[in-house]
Amino acid sequence: MSQSSLCQVEKYYRVKIYTPDVSDILRLAAKGLPMESGEHKPGAYIVGEFSESELTLIGETGLKYDILIDDLSAFYCKRNEPFDIDRMNMEMKASRRSFKNYTTPENFSLGSMGGYHTYTELLAELDEMKTLFPNLISTKQPIGTTNTIEGRPVYWVRISNNPEVDQEKPAVLYTALTHAREPASLQQMLYQMWYLMENYNSDPEIQYLINNLEMYFIPCVNPDGYIYNHTTNPNGGGMWRKNRRNNGDGSFGIDLNRNYGYNWGYDNSGSSPYGSSETYRGTGPFSEPETQLVKQFCEAREISLALNNHTYSDLLIYPWGYANILTPDSLVFIKYAQLLTSENHYTYGTCYETLNYVSNGSSDDWMYGEQTTKNKIFAFTPEAGKPSDGFWPAVNRIEEICAGHTGMNLYLARLALAYANVKDLSPRVFSSVNSFFPFEITSLGQANNPTFTVSIQPISSNIQSVGEPIVFNNLDVLASAVDSIGIAFKPGIANGDLVKFALAVNNGSYTYTDTIVKQYGSLELIIDDQCNNMGNWTSTSWNITSQYYHSAPTSINDSPNSNYPNNATTFITLNMAVDLTDAVMAWVDFMARWDIEKNWDYAQFMISTDNGSTWTPLQGQHTSIGGSYQDSGKPLYHGTQSNWVKEEISLGSYIGQTVKFRFRMVSDVMINGQGFFFDDFRIEKMVPSSDPSLNLPSELSFVKGDSLTIDVSEYISNFIDNLELSWEGNDKIIIEKNGWEITLRVDDEEWIGTEDVTFTISGEFGTSSSTVAIECTAPGNYVPVIVGQYDIVTHKNVPIEITLDHLIVEDEDNTYPDDFSLTVLEGDNYSCSNHTITPAENYVGMLSVPVYVSDGRDDSNTFNLSVEVRIPDDVVATDGRSSIQMLYHAELSLLTILVNPDEMFHTLQIFDMQGRMVTSRMIAGHSQRIDVSLANPTKGLYVVRLLGKRVYSERIVL
Numbered sequence: 001m002s003q004s005s006l007c008q009v010e011k012y013y014r015v016k017i018y019t020p021d022v023s024d025i026l027r028l029a030a031k032g033l034p035m036e037s038g039e040h041k042p043g044a045y046i047v048g049e050f051s052e053s054e055l056t057l058i059g060e061t062g063l064k065y066d067i068l069i070d071d072l073s074a075f076y077c078k079r080n081e082p083f084d085i086d087r088m089n090m091e092m093k094a095s096r097r098s099f100k101n102y103t104t105p106e107n108f109s110l111g112s113m114g115g116y117h118t119y120t121e122l123l124a125e126l127d128e129m130k131t132l133f134p135n136l137i138s139t140k141q142p143i144g145t146t147n148t149i150e151g152r153p154v155y156w157v158r159i160s161n162n163p164e165v166d167q168e169k170p171a172v173l174y175t176a177l178t179h180a181r182e183p184a185s186l187q188q189m190l191y192q193m194w195y196l197m198e199n200y201n202s203d204p205e206i207q208y209l210i211n212n213l214e215m216y217f218i219p220c221v222n223p224d225g226y227i228y229n230h231t232t233n234p235n236g237g238g239m240w241r242k243n244r245r246n247n248g249d250g251s252f253g254i255d256l257n258r259n260y261g262y263n264w265g266y267d268n269s270g271s272s273p274y275g276s277s278e279t280y281r282g283t284g285p286f287s288e289p290e291t292q293l294v295k296q297f298c299e300a301r302e303i304s305l306a307l308n309n310h311t312y313s314d315l316l317i318y319p320w321g322y323a324n325i326l327t328p329d330s331l332v333f334i335k336y337a338q339l340l341t342s343e344n345h346y347t348y349g350t351c352y353e354t355l356n357y358v359s360n361g362s363s364d365d366w367m368y369g370e371q372t373t374k375n376k377i378f379a380f381t382p383e384a385g386k387p388s389d390g391f392w393p394a395v396n397r398i399e400e401i402c403a404g405h406t407g408m409n410l411y412l413a414r415l416a417l418a419y420a421n422v423k424d425l426s427p428r429v430f431s432s433v434n435s436f437f438p439f440e441i442t443s444l445g446q447a448n449n450p451t452f453t454v455s456i457q458p459i460s461s462n463i464q465s466v467g468e469p470i471v472f473n474n475l476d477v478l479a480s481a482v483d484s485i486g487i488a489f490k491p492g493i494a495n496g497d498l499v500k501f502a503l504a505v506n507n508g509s510y511t512y513t514d515t516i517v518k519q520y521g522s523l524e525l526i527i528d529d530q531c532n533n534m535g536n537w538t539s540t541s542w543n544i545t546s547q548y549y550h551s552a553p554t555s556i557n558d559s560p561n562s563n564y565p566n567n568a569t570t571f572i573t574l575n576m577a578v579d580l581t582d583a584v585m586a587w588v589d590f591m592a593r594w595d596i597e598k599n600w601d602y603a604q605f606m607i608s609t610d611n612g613s614t615w616t617p618l619q620g621q622h623t624s625i626g627g628s629y630q631d632s633g634k635p636l637y638h639g640t641q642s643n644w645v646k647e648e649i650s651l652g653s654y655i656g657q658t659v660k661f662r663f664r665m666v667s668d669v670m671i672n673g674q675g676f677f678f679d680d681f682r683i684e685k686m687v688p689s690s691d692p693s694l695n696l697p698s699e700l701s702f703v704k705g706d707s708l709t710i711d712v713s714e715y716i717s718n719f720i721d722n723l724e725l726s727w728e729g730n731d732k733i734i735i736e737k738n739g740w741e742i743t744l745r746v747d748d749e750e751w752i753g754t755e756d757v758t759f760t761i762s763g764e765f766g767t768s769s770s771t772v773a774i775e776c777t778a779p780g781n782y783v784p785v786i787v788g789q790y791d792i793v794t795h796k797n798v799p800i801e802i803t804l805d806h807l808i809v810e811d812e813d814n815t816y817p818d819d820f821s822l823t824v825l826e827g828d829n830y831s832c833s834n835h836t837i838t839p840a841e842n843y844v845g846m847l848s849v850p851v852y853v854s855d856g857r858d859d860s861n862t863f864n865l866s867v868e869v870r871i872p873d874d875v876v877a878t879d880g881r882s883s884i885q886m887l888y889h890a891e892l893s894l895l896t897i898l899v900n901p902d903e904m905f906h907t908l909q910i911f912d913m914q915g916r917m918v919t920s921r922m923i924a925g926h927s928q929r930i931d932v933s934l935a936n937p938t939k940g941l942y943v944v945r946l947l948g949k950r951v952y953s954e955r956i957v958l
Contacts, residue, residue, distance in 0.1 A: 010051045010052050010053065010239075011051070011052050011070075011071055011072075011073075012049055012050065012051050012052075012071070012072040012073065012239045013049070013050055013051075013052070013055065013067050013068075013069060013070060013071070013072060014047065014048070014049050014067070014068045014069035014072055014075075014390070015047065015048060015049070015050050015055065015058070015065050015066070015067055015068065016045055016046075016047045016065060016066045016068055017045060017046050017047075017048070017058060017063055017064075017065040018044070018045045018063060018064045018065065019042075019043070019044065019045055019046055019063065020043060020044070021043065022042055022043060022356050024061070024063055025040075025046065025355070025356045025357045026269050026356075026357055026358075027061050027063075028046075028057075028058065028061060028063070028357075029269045029270070029279075029357045029358070030268055030269045031054075031057040031058070031060065031061065031272075031277075032057065032272030032274055032276075032277025032278065032279050032280070033048075033050065033054055033057060033058070033277075033278065033279070034048075034241065034255075034278045034279050035048070035355055035357045036310070036313070036317075036351070036355055036359065036383065037049070037310075037311065037312050037313050037383060037391070038312075038313060038387060039313070039387035040313075040355055040356065041599075041600060041671075042356055042671065043670060043671050044669075044670050044671065047068065047387060049072055049239070049390060049391060051239070051278075053276065054278070072237065072239060072390065072391075073233055073237035073238065073239060074237070075237075076114065076236055076237035076390070076391075076392040077114065077233075077235055077236060077237050079394050080114055080115065080235075080236065080394055080395050083115075083394070083395040083396060085110050085111075085112065085115055085395060088110055088115075088395060088396075089109050089110050092104060092108070092109070092110070092399065093106060093109075097399065098403075099399060099400045099402075099403035099404070100343060100344070100400075100403045100404050100406070100407070102195065102403040102406045102407075104191075104399055104402075104403070105191060105194035105195045105198045106194075106198060107128070107129075107132065107194045107198065108190065108191050108194045108195075108399075108402070110395060110398060111187070112235075113183070113230055113233075113234060113235060113236045114183075114235050114236020114237060114392055114395065115187075115236065115394075115395035115398050116183035116184070116186065116187055116236060116392075116398070117183075117186060117187065117190065118230050119220060119223055119226050119227050119230065122186065122190075122219060122220060123140070123155070125190055126140045126155070126157055126219070127140070129157075129193060129194070129197065132197075133197040133200075135161070135162075135163070136159055136160070136161070136163060136196075136197045136200060136210060137157055137158070137159050137163050137193070137197060138157050138158040138159075138160075138163040138164050139157075139164070140155045140156070140157050141155065141156060141157075142154065142155055142156075143155075143156055143218070143293040143294075143296060143297045144293060144296050144297075146289045146292060146293055146296075147289065148222075148223060148224045148243065148244075148289050148290060149224055149243060149244050149245045149246075149288075149289065150224045150227075150244055152223045152224060152227075154218065154220070154221060154223065154289075154290060154293045154294075155218070155219070155220070156216060156217065156218045156297065157193075157216075157217050157219075158214055158215065158216050158217070159193065159196055159197065159210060159215040159217070160210060160211075160213065160214045160215065161210055161211045166214075167214060169212060169213055169214050170212070170213055170214070170302070170304055170416040170417055170446065170447070171213065171214040171215075171216060171301050171302055171303045171304065171416070172213060172214075172215055172216065172303065172304065172305045172306065172307075172412055172413055172416045173216045173217075173218070173297075173298070173303045173305075173306040173307075173377070174189060174192070174215070174216070174217050174218070174306070174307050174309065174409065174412075175217075175218045175219075175221055175294070175306070175307070175308045175309060175363070176188075176189045176218070176219050176220065176221070176309045177219065177220040177221055177222050177223075177225075177226050178221045178222055178256050178257050178290075178308060178310065178363065179222065179225075179241045179242075179255075179256070179257065179310060180222050180224075180225025180226045180228065180229050180238070180240050180241060180242070180243075181225075181229060181238060181239050181240055181241050181391045181392075182309075182310050182311040182312075182391055183226075183236070183311075183391075183392065184311045184312070184384050184385055184389075184392075184393055184398065184401055184402075185309035185310055185311055185384065186219055186220060187398055187401075187402060188309065188384060188401060188402040188405040188406075188409075189217060189219050189309065190219070191399075191402035191403070191405070191406070192402075192405065192406060192409045193217060195406060196209075196210060196215070204510070204947075205510065205512075206410075208509060208510040209410070209413045209414070209417075211911070212417055212509060213413055213416055213417065214301075215413060216297075216301070216303070218294065218297070221256060221290055221294060222242075222243055222256055222290055224243055224244040225240050225241070225242060225243050225244055225253070228240050228244055236392050237392050239391065240253070241253070241255065241278050242254055242255050242256070242278065242280065243256055243288055243290055245282075245288065247275035247280070248275075249275050249276075250276075251274075251275035251276040251280070252275075253275075253280065254280055254281070254282040254287065254288050255271070255272075255277075255278060255279045255280055255281065255282075256288060256290050256291055256363075257308075257310075257359070257361070257362050257363055258270075258271035258272075258279050258280070258281040258282070258359070258360065258361040258362065259281055259282045259285070259286065259287060259288050259291045259361055260285065260286065260291055260294075260295075260361050260362060260363050260365065260366035261285035261286050261295070261361075261366055261370065262322075262361075262365045262366040262369035262370055263322040263323075263360050263361070263365060263369070264281060264284070264285035264286075264360065264361040265281055265285075265360065265361065266322045266323070266360035266361075267322075267358070267360065269357065269358055270321065270322055270323075270357075270358040270359045270360035270361070271359070271360050271361050279359075281360075281361050285361070291363075294363065295366070298367060298374055298377065299373050299374045302375055303367075303374075303375070303377050304375070304377060304378065304416050304446045305336075305377065305378045305379070305380075305412050305415055305416055305446065306363075306364075306367055306377050306378070306379040306380070306412075307379075307380055307381075307382060307408070307409065307412055308363045308364060308367075308379060308380070308381050309381075309382055309384065309405075310381055310382065310383050310384070311383055311384050311385045311389075311391060311393075312383055312384060312385035312386065312387065312389050312390060312391060312393070313383040313385070313386075313387055314344070314345075314346045314347065314383065314384070314385065314386055314387075315346055315347050315348070315354050315355075315381075315382070315383040316337050316340055316341050316346045316347070316348040316349075316380055316381070316382050316383075316408075317348075317349070317350065317351050317354055317355075317364070317380065317381040317382075317383065318333045318336075318337060318348070318349075318350060318364060318368075318378075318379070318380050318381070319333070319350065319362075319364050319365050319368045319369065319379070320350060320351075320365060320369075321350065321351040321358060321359040321360065321362045321364060321365050322358060322359070322360035322361075322362075322365055323352075323358055324350070324352040324358060326350065327368065329368075329376075329378070331478060332378065332477060332478060333378065333380075334348075335444065335478060336378060336380075336415060336444075337349075337380065339411045339415070339421075339444070340380065340382075340408045340411050340412065341408065342407070342411070343404070343407035343408070344404040344405065344407065344408060345624065345625050346382065346383075346408075347598070347599070362381070363379065363381070364379040364380065364381055367379035378415075378446075380412075382405065382408060384401055384404070384405055385397075385401055386628065387628075388628070389401070414445065415444060415445050415446060416445065416446050416447075417445050417446070417447050417507070417509075418443075418445045418447035418450035418451075418452070418507035418508065418509070419443075419444050419445030419447075419507065419512075420441050420442060420443050420444060420445070420450070420452045420472075420475070420505055420507070421441070421442045421444055422439050422440070422441050422442075422454060422503060422505055422514070423439060423440040423441075423442070424437075424439055424503070424516060425438040425439050425440055425482070426438055426439070426518070428518065428519075428587060428648070429518060429519050429520065429521055429522070429523060429585075429686065430487070430489065430499060430518060430519070430520045431520070431521065431522055433464075433488060433489045433490075433491060433493065433695045433697075434486070434488050434697070434698055435486070435487050435488070435489070436467075436484040436485065436486055436487065437456060437484055437485050437486075437487050437503075437516075438482065438483070438484040439454065439482070439483065439484065439485075439503070440480055440481070440482045441454060441472055441475070441480060441481055441482075441483070441505070442475075442478065442479070442480040443472075443475035443476065443477060443478070443479050443480070444477065444478070445477070445507075446477065447507075449473070449474045450474070450475060450507060450508075451471065451472070451473050451474075451507070451508055452471070452472045452475065452505055452506065452507055453469050453470070453471050453472075453504075453505070453506040454469060454470050454472070454483070454485070454503070454504070454505055455469035455470075455485070455503075455504045455506070456485050456487060456501050456502070456503060456504070457501060457502040457504055457513070458501050459500040459501050459502055459515070460498060460499055460500040460501065461490075462489055462490050462492075462493045462497055462499060462520070463487065463488070463489060463490070463499065463501060464488045464489055464490045465486075465487075465488045466485060466486065466487050466488070466501070467485040467486030467487065468485075469485075470483050470485060487501070489520060491695045491696070491714055491715035491716070491717070492714065492715075492716070492717050492719075493520050493695075493717060494520070494521070494688070494689065494717045494718055495520065495521030495522065495584075495686065495687070495688055495689035495693075495717075496519060496520070496521050496584035496585065496686055496687070496688045496689070497519065497520045497521070498517060498518075498519055498520075499517070499518045499519060499520050500515065500516070500517050501515075501516055502514070502515055502516070503515075503516050508920070509920060519584070519585050519686060521686050521689065522686070522689075523684040523685065523686055524684065524685050524686065524687060525682070525683075525684055526578060526586075526683040526684060526685060527574075527576065527578075527681065527682065527683045528680075528681075528682050529680075529681040529682070530551050530679070530680055531544065531549075531551075531554060531555050531556045531678065531679045531680065531681060532544065532553065532554050534556075536574060536575055536576065536681075537556065537572050537573065537574060537575060538572070538573050538575055539570070539571060539572035539573065540570075541558060541559065541568075541570040541572075542556055542557065542558050542560075542570060542571075542572035542663070542665075543556065543557070543560045544556055544557075544560065545557045545560035545561055545677070547560070547561055547674075547677075548593060548644075548677050549679055550591040550644045550679040550680055551591075551679060551680055554679075555591075555677045555678060555679035556572065556677065556678055556679070557674070557675055557676065557677045558570050558572070558603070558663070558665040558675040558676050559665075559674070559675045563672040563673055563674055563675070564601070564665060564667050564672050564673065564674075564675040565667065565672065566667060566668070566669055566670060566672065567667065567668065567669055568665070568666070568667045569664065569665070569666045569667075570664070570665045571662050571663065571664050571665075572662060572663045573612070573660065573661070573662040574660065574661040574662065577611070577658050577659070577660050578658065578659050578660070578661070578683055579658050580651065580654055580655050580656060580657055580658065580659060580685060581656055581657065581658065582687050582688075583655050583656075583685040583686060583687055584655065584686050584687065584688050585650075585651075585652055585655065585685065585686045586650075586651040586652075586654070586655065586683065586684065586685035586686070587648060587649065587650055587651060587683070587684055587685075588605075588618075588648075588649045588651060588661070588681075588682070588683050589646060589647060589648045589649070589681075589682050589684075590646075590647055590678045590679065590680060590681040590682065591644045591645070591646055591647070591678065591679045591680045592622070592637070592641070592644070592645060592646075592647050592676070592677065592678045592679075593641050593642065593643065593644050593645065593677050594637050594638075594639075594640070594641050594673075594674075594675065594676045594677065595640050595641075595642070595673035595674040595675065596637065596638045596639065596640075596665075596673050596675065596676065597638070597667070597668075597671045597672070597673055598638050598639040598640075599627050599629060599630070599638065600629050600630065600638075600668050600671070601630075601638060601665075601666060601667040601668060601671075601672075601673070602626060602630045602631065602636040602637060602638045602665075602666055603636065603637045603638070603663060603664065603665045603666075603675070603676035604617040604618075604631065604634070604635070604636045604637070604663070604664045604666075605617065605618050605620065605647075605649065605661070605662075605663055606618065606661065606662050606663070606664055607651075607654060607659050607660070607661055608659060608660045608661075608662075609654060609657050609658075609659055611660065612660050612662075615662065615664075617631065617634045617635050617636060617664075618635065618649050619635035619649070620635070620647045620648065620649045621646075621647060621648055621649075622637065622641070622645050622647050623635035623636060623637060624636060624637070624638060624639070629668070630666075631666075637676060640673070644679070651685075663676065663678065689717075689718060690718055691718060691765040691766070691768070692716055692717065692718045692719060692720055692723060692761060692763065692765060692768060693716065693717045693718060693768045694712075694715060694716055694759060694760070694761045694768045694769060694770040695715050695716075695717065695770060696712070696715045696759055696770040696772050697715075697772060698771075698772065698773065699772065699773045699774075699775070700744070700772055700773070700774045700775070701774070701775040701776070701777055702744060702745075702775075702776060702777070703776075703777050703778075703779050704746055704752055704776050704777065704778055704779050705779050706745075706779075707743050707744060707745040708743070708744045708745075709741055709742070709743045709744075710741070710742060710744075711740055711741050712725060712740045712741070712742055712759070712761075713740035715770070716761060720763065720765075722763055722764070723761050723762070723763045724761065724762050724763065725737065725740070725742075725759065725760070725761055726759070726760050726762070727757055727758060727759045727760065728757070728758055728760075729755060729756050729757040729758050729771075730755050730757045730774070731755060732746055732748050732751045732753070732755065732776070733745075733746055733755050733757065733774055733776065734746065734747060735757070744774060746776045751776070752776055752777065752778050753775070753776060754773055754774065754775040754776075755773075755774055756771055756772070756773050756774075757771070757772055757774055758770070758771045758772075759771075759772065782811060782812040782813045782814075782858075783811070783855075783858040783859070783860060784809050784810070784811040784814065784816070784820070784853055784854070784855050784858065784859075784860040785809065785810045785811070785860055785861055786807050786808070786809050786851070786852070786853065786860050786861055786863035787808050787809070787810050788807075788808035789806055789807055789808060789863070789865055789866065790805075790806055790807075790808070791868070792806055792865070792866070792867045792868065793867075793868045793870060793889065793894065794839065794867065794868070794869055794870075794896075795869065795870055795871070795887065796839065796842060796843065796844055796869060796870070796871055797838075797839065797841060797842065798839070798887075798896075798898075799836050799837065799838040799839075799929075800836065800837060800867065800929060801835050801836045801929050802822065802824050802835045802836070802837060802849065802851065802865065802867075803822070803835065804816070804817035804820055804822050804853065805817065806865065807822075807851070807853065807863070807865070809853055809860065811855055811860075814855045814856075816853075816855075819855065819856055820853050820854065820855055820856075821853065821854045821856070822835060822851060822852075822853050823851060823852050823853070823854070824837065824849065824850075824851050825849070825850040825851065825852075825862070827847070827848060827849050827850055828847075828848070829843050829845075829847055830843070830847055830849065830867075837849060837867065839869045843869055844869050844870065844871055845868075845869055846866055846867070846868055846869070847866070847867040847868075847869060848864045848865070848866060849864065849865040849866075849867055850862050850863070850864055850865070851863055851865050870889070884897060884898070884899060884900070884944070884946065884952050884954050885897070885898040886898070886944060886954060886956050888956060888958055890958075893933060893934045893936065893937065894931060894932070894933055894934070895910075895931070895932040895933075895934055895944075895956075896929065896930070896931055896932075897929070897930040897931075897932070897944065897946075898929055899929070899930065899946070905923060905946040905947060905952075907920065907921070907923065907946070907947040908920070908921055908923050908930060908932070908944070908945070908946055908947075909944075909945040909946075909947065910932065910934075910942055910943070910944050910945075911942065911943045911945070912938065912940065912941075912942055918934070918937075918942070919932065919934075923946075934958075937958050938958075939958055940957070940958065941955055941956075941957055942955070942956050942957075942958060943955055944956060
């Protein structure tokens, strides 16, 4: 494919402007230069893309500059010459590549304009989406009746489970191409839309998001400007930014991202009053049809979050833009930005924090700031693409840029619903068979009065039991709570064994899970240095300092009591080599704080496995990924961390080796900070234990008159022969030993109580003890009594399973129905198989079914259970597929679901015709009958879904 380019009215250059003072950027902005894209090194220089006339303006400031690329449009086209777009599309479709853990959608393609879709191709894409996924995306529609300056509509689409209908669901908005020369903003949006729809049936979370949200997309806010770029540069590289209004003074175009009404025209640094400027704000707020349409669109909907996509610089910007101040919701913006950038590691902050200049009349400021004509919208501006990509990234970069945006797009959707983050507060190892898993839950989503249920689901077989789920109600945004769930391990668990479980957070509609992997055992401390002297370290520049410390009186810093120097690389090395040859796991932790020029200078903590010949930087909980001017792609510390944080680093990849450690600090030519401080440096390792260990339960109990027998060997880890068992501390409790089984009883007729008994195993290894509180309780004189039942209805020839839940039982010394069993007896007019009864053929009437329950010790009375068998004359039934059949009894508002016994499901969900979830609940794996009570359901179509190894959906009309 040819990549030649038509000539353009004005030539653009990539320019390096030297800005020794931070205020220099404001001077440039006051000239009307767009400063939001490019490479910024505060106090040094900026690299941006400017026109010939803008070079004159730069010269007027007196600032020095160098031209790095003479003709950007030609450069962009030449950069694409090696690539054949048609061939790349075929390869992409055939290979289904993955970038950043996201597989490229099958229908995603590169466009004909330097790899980007033209406006005509965009409209065709939207139509194709509707053809392929008619139930997930709406038909493209114009926003209102207003058109652009050149008479074009601004189109929008919606992705949802009922896309052609306005539903009362939370809503999010994604926009692109506000600036016409930023085609990657469009391309990533098309990628995202295809990704959502193609994964709807295979990814439960995406299905949940689409079913519970309205996702709005405005893929081209500025069609006139985008088409103009295609006209002047049909193969890409067009540099037109604004819309196409004739300003009447020989200039064209309004910067749409300076035309919104909130603090429009606040000053002449954040926007320009001159029509020839790239940041010209127009004659008044919302003077342009494009911004009027976005305003109209937002005011007609309850949108809670938005991404207004731009390029480039790998940034995420949020309000305020008009001034260097924070919003009242700054903590929310910061937390959301941390989540949105958690995968792509974009730099986040306000306009001034990220770019050292201000911008007024922006979409983000209006979406958030205007709270009278509409609700508050948490709006963000991603600037996708590296500084080297420029406005038209090369063809071979498009797929990766799109994938890098996907996590950000998904997080925005999550935050519109009930969403919470759970932080693991547990120690790195479990050291007791009866432990707890402490955690902190923080509510983040915009849902009102959310309810979260946190639970533990065992994965590894060495987990014996876990505690009950914990429910958190009505947590406001950023509200948090701390709690814990018990976790007990099997007695034979050994030092060094891996413990694995799923931490689940259910928000009432969807369960997010995170796999937790820890180890069991005790740790051996290798070094514990409080950094009060340099005895454990060697360095020619790092030393102790009292400037800051975590534990008094000192810490260690790369440049004690001063800022670090220019162009320096300094080291501090731990003197000792650390032997991990006998370890099953090991960790390093230290307290740290730092003040290091972000994106340029950096510190690293490093490891060597060859006695210091080569070094590898280690990733910790607080490291960032190095940029192009640092140790690129490697973990490091930069920016400002003004409070002490605990850094924890796993050495799991280095087990079996002898290793050395060092810190490194690297600086460039200018802008110096206080550097890197560390304190309380520790290394711990876990070694496998071969000695036997006794781990009896902390409590045991039995009823007076009964006895309790346990096998002690089951509670010994690393069991070996020739062990002896002894005990002490018992007086009234009689302990009899038979091999490794012990039997506990009490003969004293008057005594009831608790004794603390210490059991000890001994042998050549030494001893291991375990103290148990053994309780003898009074016998209960209560037997379970069935006192009533709940209504049970079936239909002619339809079997029904009798369960404990059908009965009302009183038992003062047991909790019903826990550990109870049910017996169903034979009777008249039905047959019985286990707990399932089948009415006699064509029988209609009331069955009397004798049943009784047992609490494990006593049987209840026999109770005649009434089961009504009705003619299904008022029943609405589905089409009777082989796996699911449904019956609805209108008088009882009872929905009965009959399931093929060969199927296994775990979750039942019911949705109404608007896609709203009516009910969701867990069900037993092999349930053959499920009864659901529907309180006064609205007449209409409902969808019933059963989730298991397969997902079945059936429709029923009530």
